[in-house]
Amino acid sequence: MHKKDGMYYPSEEIAEGAHVNSEHIYKEAENDPVKFWEDRAREIDWREEWETSFIHKPPYFEWFLGGKLNITESFLDKNKDSDKTAIIFCPNSPDEEERKISYRELYREVNRFSNALKRMGVRKGESVGIYLPMIPEAIFALLACARIGAMHAVVFSAFSPSALRVRMQDVGARVLITADGFSRAGEFIELKKQADEGIKDTSVEKMIVVKRGSNEIDFTEKDVWYHEIIKEESEECPAEIMDSEDPFFVLYTSGSTGKPKGVLHACGGYAVQAKATGKLIFDLKGSDVFWSTADIGWITGHTYTVYSPLLNGATLLLFEGVPNWPEPDRFAKIIEKHKVTAFYTAPTAVRMLKTQLGDFQRELDSLRILGSVGEPIDEDSWEWFYKIVGKERCPLVDTWWQTETGGILMSSLPGVGPFKPTFAGRPFPGVKFKVYDEDGNEMPPNKEGDLVILPPFAPGMLRGVYKNDEKYREEYFSVFGEEVYYTSDTAYYDEKGLFRIVGRADDVIKVAGHRLSTGELENAISKHEDIVECAVVGIKDEIKGEAPVAFVVSNSGKDSDDLVGEVKKMLMSEIGPIASLKQVYIVPDLPKTRSGKIMRRIMKKIFSGEDLGDLSTLANPESVDGLKEEIQKGQ
Ligand code: WT7
Numbered sequence: 001m002h003k004k005d006g007m008y009y010p011s012e013e014i015a016e017g018a019h020v021n022s023e024h025i026y027k028e029a030e031n032d033p034v035k036f037w038e039d040r041a042r043e044i045d046w047r048e049e050w051e052t053s054f055i056h057k058p059p060y061f062e063w064f065l066g067g068k069l070n071i072t073e074s075f076l077d078k079n080k081d082s083d084k085t086a087i088i089f090c091p092n093s094p095d096e097e098e099r100k101i102s103y104r105e106l107y108r109e110v111n112r113f114s115n116a117l118k119r120m121g122v123r124k125g126e127s128v129g130i131y132l133p134m135i136p137e138a139i140f141a142l143l144a145c146a147r148i149g150a151m152h153a154v155v156f157s158a159f160s161p162s163a164l165r166v167r168m169q170d171v172g173a174r175v176l177i178t179a180d181g182f183s184r185a186g187e188f189i190e191l192k193k194q195a196d197e198g199i200k201d202t203s204v205e206k207m208i209v210v211k212r213g214s215n216e217i218d219f220t221e222k223d224v225w226y227h228e229i230i231k232e233e234s235e236e237c238p239a240e241i242m243d244s245e246d247p248f249f250v251l252y253t254s255g256s257t258g259k260p261k262g263v264l265h266a267c268g269g270y271a272v273q274a275k276a277t278g279k280l281i282f283d284l285k286g287s288d289v290f291w292s293t294a295d296i297g298w299i300t301g302h303t304y305t306v307y308s309p310l311l312n313g314a315t316l317l318l319f320e321g322v323p324n325w326p327e328p329d330r331f332a333k334i335i336e337k338h339k340v341t342a343f344y345t346a347p348t349a350v351r352m353l354k355t356q357l358g359d360f361q362r363e364l365d366s367l368r369i370l371g372s373v374g375e376p377i378d379e380d381s382w383e384w385f386y387k388i389v390g391k392e393r394c395p396l397v398d399t400w401w402q403t404e405t406g407g408i409l410m411s412s413l414p415g416v417g418p419f420k421p422t423f424a425g426r427p428f429p430g431v432k433f434k435v436y437d438e439d440g441n442e443m444p445p446n447k448e449g450d451l452v453i454l455p456p457f458a459p460g461m462l463r464g465v466y467k468n469d470e471k472y473r474e475e476y477f478s479v480f481g482e483e484v485y486y487t488s489d490t491a492y493y494d495e496k497g498l499f500r501i502v503g504r505a506d507d508v509i510k511v512a513g514h515r516l517s518t519g520e521l522e523n524a525i526s527k528h529e530d531i532v533e534c535a536v537v538g539i540k541d542e543i544k545g546e547a548p549v550a551f552v553v554s555n556s557g558k559d560s561d562d563l564v565g566e567v568k569k570m571l572m573s574e575i576g577p578i579a580s581l582k583q584v585y586i587v588p589d590l591p592k593t594r595s596g597k598i599m600r601r602i603m604k605k606i607f608s609g610e611d612l613g614d615l616s617t618l619a620n621p622e623s624v625d626g627l628k629e630e631i632q633k634g635q
Contacts, residue, residue: 087315131178134157293305324352443492
């Protein structure tokens with residue numbers, strides 16, 4: 001790599017070996033984006049070719065109409081006789097034996113699971129809940145659903161029973177796949193117990209339980225063991241042939257309101273984008289060992305921990321544990337041992353490792369490419385990742401995308417560059433990003449505004465919000481009209497056309513890269529009977545990027561330490577450990593406008609030290625002093 005004008009460019013050696021190393025592909029895609037995606041679509045296996053590549057009926061759009069496929073055929077059937085390793089599984093404990101699963105074994109395992117699901121009556125178009133830790137069976141579960149045309153609806157295994165419940169209620173799954181229990185770092189999690197609690201008042205009537213923890217569980221009539229139901233099943237299961245626009249999966253994510261949205265993706269377009277972005281952005285080849293550290297509970301876990309590396313015929317690494325347990329060099333040891341070639345993680349992990357490892361010396365010479373995702377990465381962490389981990393050899397791709405976009409839509413390509421710390425980089429070929437002012441006028445370079453995407457968008461983007469068309473229109477296609485996709489991010493671009501993401505324009509916060517809405521947290525806190533009113537804001541956190549703090553108004557004379565503890569517990573049980581509050585402030589009153597709107601902006605500014613501006617428009621300006629006082633006490 002070499003540096004020029006504050007930007008990094010790939011060395012000749014990297015460029016020469018890369019799938020893409022010239023501007024050519026950008027020009028081609030700009031002239032005819034639909035053709036660019038058609039060419040990418042030809043790189044996956046179709047049973048029948050599509051008739052129409054793209055139609056736009058705002059706010060809806062469709063890709064590869066009439067095309068027929070099953071995503072699993074592009075990697076399972078294709079490699080069914082191959083002994084090449086598909087999955088390297090590294091368990092939580094470094095003392096437990098690792099497991100390697102070949103493409104041949106993966107084909108068989110998935111088919112047996114597919115047959116078992118069918119025997120239980122699971123049909124095409126139905127949704128199946130998945131609540132599993134990072135174990136190979138989680139991948140088998142995803143792929144078995146895909147194979148039979150059922151929609152998987154994965155719920156992050158660290159979500160609480162209540163969080164599982166609202167998602168299952170919305171998606172209406174009949175079957176939930178879970179595990180008895182598992183260890184994460186030094187802690188044991190009784191997952192089945194949580195699942196039993198979470199499916200109360202839902203449509204779930206059957207549970208498939210993977211044996212992972214060997215803990216004692218309450219096993220009832222509705223339960224079956226995974227290893228028992230697949231035992232007698234055949235290793236062949238013909239793939240259900242899907243229409244390109246058939247729904248593929250649902251994944252819940254946080255929006256501006258308290259209720260999570262079921263983001264819906266389509267079979268054909270998702271597969272095309274997952275394959276193409278992995279190939280072009282991570283330069284994936286059959287010889288790669290690709291490690292995306294994201295949990296399957298998130299979109300990155302779907303697209304880059306599972307589908308993209310498989311579609312590209314690479315070996316994927318699946319890690320059950322956490323970056324710094326039992327020692328901070330756990331990630332490094334895994335990279336070294338398994339000769340990981342491309343490593344994709346989140347800024348929060350980089351910040352934690354930087355703090356704990358400093359300028360540690362390890363060769364890590366198998367690495368070719370580094371990637372970052374989930375939130376803006378600060379310059380210091382970027383440089384540390386690039387120098388200490390990548391040894392100034394590896395392109396560091398900062399990849400911007402969202403649950404809704406299905407795959408990466410912004411990142412400089414490793415063989416082309418340039419890479420500029422804190423900038424996500426260039427739009428992916430064929431994708432039209434703009435920055436708008438509030439009236440929808442295009443902003444010139446270096447001016448901040450709303451980040452939007454113009455047609456033809458990209459094939460992997462969402463097709464709807466599950467059972468909620470209104471929400472789809474309202475959240476994504478109303479701010480600038482039905483033809484403009486609104487990202488909810490603010491951004492600007494420089495003279496070179498590199499984009500920098502500034503942050504979210506809505507009440508979504510990114511806690512260790514995980515997306516949470518402050519409204520969701522407020523709903524949970526409000527369930528406490530002693531709380532009259534509350535407001536949650538995200539404040540800066542050294543490691544997590546952002547962390548939530550809560551202001552609560554209580555009508556009880558309860559001891560404040562007790563109340564703080566109860567509020568924290570409330571969030572733990574309603575959402576899970578990712579919602580853990582950095583601080584809880586008990587205050588007499590929250591700042592409000594005369595119409596009663598809580599002014600979260602003011603609370604944020606007290607923390608950042610920014611000027612609070614004119615407070616005279618508030619109905620209760622004196623409330624601000626109360627807040628300041630409480631914050632000072634807490635520091
Ligand atoms: C939001 C989407 C899909 C990846 C995982 C997150 C922020 C994502 C970047 C980046 C700056 C980023 C945006 C976006 N974001 N990647 N490289 N640089 N910000 O998916 O949970 O749906 O969150 O994450 O704010 O809107 P998600």
